[in-house]
């Protein structure tokens with residue numbers, strides 16, 4: 001059994017066939033945490049979860065949704081470049097608290113810091129401090145509802161570490177889509193966090209060293225679908241069932257069986273999210 005700990009079936013990429021994809025995913029025995037990036041997608045993730053066993057939710061605001069802007073979601077290894085327009089989301093504390101209390105909500109996220117996508121004309125220091133301010137609000141929320149946190153972080157691991165060290169999340173959480181070095185991973189692991197790995201690790205050998213060095217007990221698997229489709233499906237829209245290719249890559253690099261990777265990472269996810 002596998003758990004895709006970070007998916008976005010609640011995004012518009014699935015607006016025509018979300019229920020078909022959910023059905024197929026659950027039939028394959030894959031459980032999913034659908035992650036909100038703003039209020040509307042958090043609500044939609046919860047709607048889906050209420051109707052299906054095996055679907056869970058994280059509610060939050062992606063740091064890039066805090067500012068009104070257009071940006072391209074672009075990974076150097078992805079074929080597609082997707083234009084995303086964000087309106088500048090306001091953090092509504094009471095509304096998020098209401099969502100977060102729901103038993104199907106197993107984490108607060110995705111929230112965090114993204115210093116990668118700033119434009120040269122942006123007031124960068126102001127945007128960074130806004131991101132830190134709202135991230136802190138979500139850390140507090142996680143501690144109020146006693147749930148773990150699902151963290152998005154790009155080009156900001158130092159600031160993230162400092163914030164998590166100063167403001168501990170009682171239930172800890174996941175550094176999702178981790179792309180740092182083992183040295184950085186180790187610091188978060190020592191704080192009690194798990195490392196979320198996805199299709200990025202299947203693109204060549206860049207992350208083989210990280211895979212070898214991070215202990216299985218400190219990892220969870222994810223897809224971040226519709227983005228970051230793993231090899232050999234790269235080029236297609238990503239789906240939760242492709243999390244098996246992430247497991248396969250980890251098994252190959254570590255020289256262990258896929259079953260063991262599945263078993264241990266699924267146990268990690270179950271324990272952290274109370275699934």
Ligand SMILES: [Zn+2]
Nearest residue numbers: 006035110224
């Ligand atoms: Zn995501």
